[in-house]
Amino acid sequence: MTANLALTIADNLARVRERIAAAEARYGRPPGSVALLAVSKVHGADSVAAAHAAGQAAFGESYVQEALDKQAALAHLPLTWHFIGRVQTNKTRDIAGHFAWVHGLCELKHARRLGAQRPAALGPLACCVQVNLSGEASKGGLAPEAVADFIAACRGIDGIGVQGLMTLPAPADDLAAQRRPFAALRALRERLATPALPLPTLSMGMTDDLEAAIAEGATMVRVGTAIFGARVGTAHR
Known part of the structure; x- marks a missing residue:
């Protein structure tokens, strides 16, 4: 890890934390x-180590093999x-065995596989159900009206535990437009x-819209670019 990398990521993390704290204060949270979940996909183990040195412990990954490589390199750290990412059937065993959380659960077959493949010693895999609020075919997730039945089915699966909801809305430029899908997810949760x-x-909430998400009740924001910079290279999937 270079000194410049460590300083840059530490400074970026400090600014993101300041944004979160300011939004909490502004919106009465x-x-x-x-x-804060630091999205480290397509960034190397050195970047994760630098973020950990600056006090960050939770990291988000979308590509299983890339994540496993980083986990092996950083096994000495309490991360x-x-x-x-999107759960794929042929990746459920690795996900069940090497992650504490899954944020994009939306298929019952995946829930069953994750539960069956979860090592008992690790305890239940914490899951967020992905909700597609926009109806975009390109986005994963359940329609809002399907979420209740899906959660009910998941409650009967040993090895997983539904902890909440997540969404990935379409980008919007102004705060009011950004808040609308987050408000809809909060209302669904309620x-x-x-x-x-x-x-x-x-x-819910990422680099460009975390304030809107916090205004509407986010308990976890997923931030990558503001911490690690623009993605570089090709992901090792």
């Missing part, structure tokens, strides 16, 4: 109520790994949450 299944996690 308790300090520290929004967790929490979140899988944030309708579905019960004392037995509180769905505490709303995973």
